[in-house]
Amino acid sequence: MKHVAIIIPSGGVLAGIEVARNVFSEANDYLISQGQLPLFKIQLVGATKVVQLHDGMFTIQADITIQKLKKVDLIIIPALNIGLEENLNKNNKDLITWLKKQHQNGAELASLCVGAFLLASTGLVNGKVCTTHWKASESFRKSFPDVKLVKEKIITDDDGIYSSGGGFSMLNLLLYLVEKFAGRGVAIYCAKYFQIDIERSAQLPFIIFQGQKDHSDEQIRQAQVFIENNYYKRITIDQLAEMLAVGRRTFERRFKKATANTLNEYIKRVKIEAAKKQLELGDKKINDIMYAVGYADTKTFRTSFKMVTGLLPNEYRSKYNKKAVDL
Numbered sequence: 001m002k003h004v005a006i007i008i009p010s011g012g013v014l015a016g017i018e019v020a021r022n023v024f025s026e027a028n029d030y031l032i033s034q035g036q037l038p039l040f041k042i043q044l045v046g047a048t049k050v051v052q053l054h055d056g057m058f059t060i061q062a063d064i065t066i067q068k069l070k071k072v073d074l075i076i077i078p079a080l081n082i083g084l085e086e087n088l089n090k091n092n093k094d095l096i097t098w099l100k101k102q103h104q105n106g107a108e109l110a111s112l113c114v115g116a117f118l119l120a121s122t123g124l125v126n127g128k129v130c131t132t133h134w135k136a137s138e139s140f141r142k143s144f145p146d147v148k149l150v151k152e153k154i155i156t157d158d159d160g161i162y163s164s165g166g167g168f169s170m171l172n173l174l175l176y177l178v179e180k181f182a183g184r185g186v187a188i189y190c191a192k193y194f195q196i197d198i199e200r201s202a203q204l205p206f207i208i209f210q211g212q213k214d215h216s217d218e219q220i221r222q223a224q225v226f227i228e229n230n231y232y233k234r235i236t237i238d239q240l241a242e243m244l245a246v247g248r249r250t251f252e253r254r255f256k257k258a259t260a261n262t263l264n265e266y267i268k269r270v271k272i273e274a275a276k277k278q279l280e281l282g283d284k285k286i287n288d289i290m291y292a293v294g295y296a297d298t299k300t301f302r303t304s305f306k307m308v309t310g311l312l313p314n315e316y317r318s319k320y321n322k323k324a325v326d327l
Contacts, residue, residue: 009046095118
């Protein structure tokens with residue numbers, strides 16, 4: 001039997017706790033219905049017996065506290081109300097210490113959505129791959145520079161440490177864990193029961209490019225605004241460097257440091273974000289959208305679009321704009 005501990009951190013999000021409990025419970029119910037023994041022993045675990053969530057809106061009672069639970073096989077770390085620094089090292093200090101000790105004793109760890117921040121606070125993912133909600137990716141990267149963040153992924157699995165992308169992508173990771181421990185048949189049943197696309201593996205179609213302006217370089221921010229207002233034109237490094245009265249190499253270095261993108265990468269992402277909005281809301285032909293965002297070559301546009309979104313333009317339109325017909 002696999003002992004699964006679903007932790008209840010201070011500042012935790014109730015949805016992740018309850019969804020994880022339901023998925024493993026349903027896997028057990030299915031096994032029983034097939035004449036087999038249940039596989040998962042599921043416990044809600046807290047630093048204290050009673051934990052308040054969502055600023056006291058909900059109170060949840062742990063099955064057992066970390067002081068009494070000495071050994072588990074798998075620990076599920078739910079999402080946190082991110083942005084509250086006290087929800088990391090301050091309020092969950094004892095929980096972080098316990099997570100590290102359990103991992104040393106052989107426990108595997110799995111973070112859901114921005115639960116990755118709590119996971120990363122243990123230091124156990126330094127040098128390992130990890131994902132989180134795409135919207136929190138830049139904050140995560142700055143907070144934990146030693147972690148190999150792969151924000152485009154729905155699921156990561158690095159030597160017994162797992163993570164999932166944003167929101168209900170946690171369901172994909174939970175299915176992955178059910179399949180790993182209980183087999184494909186149980187995972188398929190759970191996928192059908194909870195109506196989850198079991199093969200979904202990328203966050204790319206869901207990512208909204210937000211400009212990455214959370215930095216202190218005012219000149220680079222001016223360059224970003226210029227790009228966003230003129231993305232349909234040809235923009236060069238020399239043009240921007242001259243506009244800001246800095247050397248080309250200095251501009252390139254500062255731009256990459258501030259935005260985590262090269263200039264060409266940034267321009268491509270701005271162009272593709274503009275194209276996405278037109279595909280979502282309008283009924284223009286795809287070629288017309290291509291020209292409107294500054295591309296002149298169909299192959300280059302399609303390649304760039306798929307690189308950023310994981311989908312071709314017509315696939316993206318079909319996913320997000322059912323009324324539009326590309327004539």
